[in-house]
Amino acid sequence: DAGITQSPRHKVTETGTPVTLRCHQTENHRYMYWYRQDPGHGLRLIHYSYGVKDTDKGEVSDGYSVSRSKTEDFLLTLESATSSQTSVYFCAISERGTSGSLSYEQYFGPGTRLTVT
Amino acid sequence: GIQVEQSPPDLILQEGANSTLRCNFSDSVNNLQWFHQNPWGQLINLFYIPSGTKQNGRLSATTVATERYSLLYISSSQTTDSGVYFCAVALEGDYKLSFGAGTTVTVRA
Numbered sequence: 001d002a003g004i005t006q007s008p009r010h011k012v013t014e015t016g017t018p019v020t021l022r023c024h025q026t027e028n029h030r031y032m033y034w035y036r037q038d039p040g041h042g043l044r045l046i047h048y049s050y051g052v053k054d055t056d057k058g059e060v061s062d063g064y065s066v067s068r069s070k071t072e073d074f075l076l077t078l079e080s081a082t083s084s085q086t087s088v089y090f091c092a093i094s095e096r097g098t099s100g101s102l103s104y105e106q107y108f109g110p111g112t113r114l115t116v117t
Numbered sequence: 118g119i120q121v122e123q124s125p126p127d128l129i130l131q132e133g134a135n136s137t138l139r140c141n142f143s144d145s146v147n148n149l150q151w152f153h154q155n156p157w158g159q160l161i162n163l164f165y166i167p168s169g170t171k172q173n174g175r176l177s178a179t180t181v182a183t184e185r186y187s188l189l190y191i192s193s194s195q196t197t198d199s200g201v202y203f204c205a206v207a208l209e210g211d212y213k214l215s216f217g218a219g220t221t222v223t224v225r226a
């Protein structure tokens with residue numbers, strides 16, 4: 001298994017409160033991602049990082065911010081949680097393949113179930 | 118963005134049966150992965166297969182990149198094969214994955 005942990009694994013919070021989810025990796029991979037998974041939508045990319053302090057938006061980034069101050073940690077923050085952000089959040093990592101390969105095979109963490117009441 | 122379509126959306130199998138899942142995509146890709154999400158929600162890497170054929174035990178996959186589709190074969194299915202199977206692709210020159218909606222597989226004893 002890829003060395004990816006997410007914390008917390010479960011969280012219940014109230015509308016309007018800030019929430020930070022943490023992704024930690026031990027693989028020293030360059031690329032890190034945050035996805036959300038909702039019924040009927042599969043997995044959708046929220047934000048991603050291509051290096052320390054280098055981040056960019058995915059397809060569903062509104063209401064979320066991220067930070068990456070060191071290689072191993074990628075934080076996802078909901079500044080003011082809303083009920084529409086109730087979801088399961090997955091972190092993923094990848095690294096460019098060796099020997100000239102362009103592969104960026106992704107590996108996923110265990111997920112965080114967030115409920116906003 | 119790239120479109121990823123998986124079929125069928127749902128599949129019910131009797132234990133021991135074989136099945137084929139399909140993934141169609143709308144553009145040239147340099148990454149195609151198959152994942153299995155088990156009933157506990159864990160996403161497990163099955164194959165990294167942007168082209169060609171691979172086998173891992175009872176599972177195998179084939180991607181025909183020029184025709185923009187990939188197939189996942191499950192042989193002699195077991196109840197532990199139940200879950201959702203996702204196909205995900207990345208465009209050439211990119212590393213971000215786009216996911217299909219998944220195929221939900223239920224294997225009955």
